[in-house]
Amino acid sequence: MPVYNPPLRDMQFVMHEVLKVTDDFKDMPQHAEVDVDTINAVLEEAGKFATQVIFPLNISGDTEGCTLDQKTHEVKTPAGFKEAYKTYVEGGWAALSCDPGFGGQGLPLVVNQCFYEMMNSANQAWTMYPGLTHGAYAALHTYGTDDQKKTYLPKMTSGEWTGTMCLTEPHCGTDLGLMRTKAEPQADGTYKLTGNKIFISAGEHDMAENIIHLVLARLPDAPPGIKGVSLFIVPKFNVKADGSLGERNGIYCGGLEHKMGIHGNATAQIVIDGAVGTIVGQPNKGMQAMFVMMNAARLGVGNQSLGLTEVAYQNALAYAKDRIQMRSLTGPKAKDKPADPIIVHPDVRRMLLTAKAYAEGGRALAIFCSVLLEKAHNHPDEKVRKDSDEMLSLLTPITKAFLTDNGYNATTQCQQVFGGHGYIKEWGMEQFVRDARINMIYEGTNTIQSLDLLGRKVLGNNGATLKKFGKLVGALVMDEGVNEKMAEFINPLAVLGEQITKFTTEIGFKGLQNADEVGAAAVDYLRVAGHLVFGYFWARMAQVALREIAAGNTDPFYTAKLQTARFYFARLFPETASLMRTARAGSKVLMDTDAALA
Incomplete structure (x- = not known):
């Protein structure tokens, strides 16, 4: 059985010693009193929930998976999932x-970020x-009407109701301009939606009493393409005026995907058959609201x-400390044993340090992004809000793609440390690899994130935001x-900082002649930019460590x-x-490969 210990010390190091997040919070009235101890x-309590409540369900949930009742369209989650969710809700x-204002505790987003990292490790x-x-909460909080917020946000805040994002359709993935789901206006101001969605994570389950689907669809007079997409709230159970649940809505699970990983999550095929919905934001402006949810999902x-x-x-x-096999190339290290622990071998250390460097670098970036998101929403200075949002826009595709590429690399390398045992289910390693693989695909494949970074976030404003990070x-x-x-x-970071300016300009000029050059x-x-970002944070972490030692x-x-840090700069x-x-x-x-690919 695998083990997990929350990396609280490293989280504290990044938050309090490197980034000094409470200094930023002092400038925001709602967080001014939040201190390090809080x-x-x-x-610490969040770590207990992750390790004691949901981590024990990880392998069993993967083994059992979710089951669909074809008659009722209800989905049963693996044993223990529903009870764990009840504990989650009751614990606040x-x-x-x-x-x-909607029943939340109002703690900084960085706390939620670290809590979710622990839960993702656990299950x-x-x-x-x-x-x-x-994500659904964030979209409604930003673009919902007062009535919509009053109706849905308190229950979503408490966790009594869950949310989804219904985008993908069988004939189109990321190209949402091709979607066919229709929304017909009704006399009472609601809409009737009809269509099919696929790959809807957590699209149906037995853990909460209602599921609030945010659905992209087209109005009858919508212009073609992405400019004709609107966003709708479509609950599993309609909600009465007094907030109680009404009749079952015409949105249900028609099937579950049989997947390579994340078996404990219900990836649903959603059938929408005359379901009642209410529009979020303006007609044909659905992507504006959905991007709030999509960007949250990418992070x-x-x-x-x-x-x-x-x-x-x-x-x-x-495992590497315990498993004995062969002797060290420089002579026996465990002389009282018939062989040495495999951690003495250089390549085993390379694999371990690769995962450690990517985890700790990724943690610094993720926490930094959560502070940027906080400032973008809550800082009293408009310029700070704007600058933070701009920087976060640049770092979002890097966070999604670089961390998930690295995650698959790292989990595979860690599996390799186990040798043949890494291929065996009860050790847990092959599940980590399978679960990690999907993260490079959904919420926009990593190639799409790369196009977003280079085409929109960098070349789209002539490198202005990249230059701000360069500062x-x-x-x-x-x-x-x-x-x-x-x-x-510092030296390799400085060199790359200079190189990336020339590199970006060169690609930009080539792209003006032929757009395929950008693709x-x-x-x-993106990987070069990812290393620039990681290099910056690793240099800052080394800076703090050197000061403490001195x-x-x-x-x-x-x-x-x-x-x-030395390993990262020397080997990665x-x-x-x-x-x-x-x-x-x-x-x-x-x-120029038509013959090769004929």
Whole structure:
């Protein structure tokens, strides 16, 4: 059986020592009184929920999966899932960072971010049920009418009702302009929706009394393409004027997908047959509201892979310390045993350190993004809100794609540490690999994230936002450029900071001549940008560790942080050189291949 221990010490290090998040909170009236002790105390209890309540259900939930009653269209989740959700709701965990005006606790989003990382480590499939609700909540909180907020948000805040996002249809995936689901206006101001959706995570289950579906559909007079899409609230059970549940709505599960991973989550085929819905926002402006949910989901998916990377690393490390096999190349280390623990072998350490570096770098980025999101929504200064939102827009595709690519890499490497045992179910490692694989696909494949980053977020404003991140890098280089102890971290970061400007300009000029040049370079480009971001955070973490050591702090945590930073810059960061070379190979070797692909 696998094990999991919440990485509270590392979370505290990033929040309080590197980013000093409470300093940002002091500028926001609703969080001005939130202190370090409060955050730590909440997360300690959150870790207990993750490890004691949902982690024991991870393997059993994967084995059992969800079952659909074809007659009633009801879905039964794996044993223990419903009871765990009841514990989650009763503990107030659903309301952690929600608006107090709707019954929320109003804690900073960074607390929810760290809580969800722990839950994703413990049980990604289970965590998706409440996780999707947060995105639906955010969309309604931003674009819902007062009546819609009053009707739905209190129950979604408490967790009594869950939410979904219904986008994909059988004939179209990310190209939502092709969707066919229809919405017919009714005399009472509601709409009747008809259509089919697929791949709807948590689309039907027995854990909550109502499911609030946010559905994209077309009005009869809608213009073609993405500009003709509207967003609707379509509850599983209609809600009466007094807030009580009414009759069953015409939206139901027609089938469950049989998937490679996340078996404990109901990935539903949703049939919409004359279902009653109410419009969110303006007609034909549905994507504006849906993007609130989609961007939240993209950050959430990055967090899923962060959680899997951490739990896979913990188990691989424990195994490597215990498993004995062969002798060290430099002579026996465990002389009292017939062989040495495999952790003495260099390549085992490479695999372990790869996962550790990607987990800790990803945690820094994810926490940074949660603070940006907080400032974008709640900072009293309009310029700070705008700048934070712009920076978050740049970092969202990187968080989604870079963390999920790294997560699949890391879980696979950790599985490899186990050798043949990594292929066996009861060790848990093969489940982490299977669960991690979907994260590179849904909420926009990582290629789409790469096109979004390069085409829209970078070239779309001539690199203005990228330059703003470059200023953060430049400031760190300026502060530490003469510090010899920081040279191994600062020098490669400074070099890449200069290279990426030229690299971006070069791709941009080529793209003006042939748009396929952008498509050909995008995936490699995102990984280069990802390493620039990770390099920045790893340099900042090394900076803090060096300062603590210089001040006489003997906590081995700081020595470990420095060693991991050195590994990252020596063995992972140099990938950027080959990525820039392959990106510069251009589109011809991809597109002039009709004979090869005949």
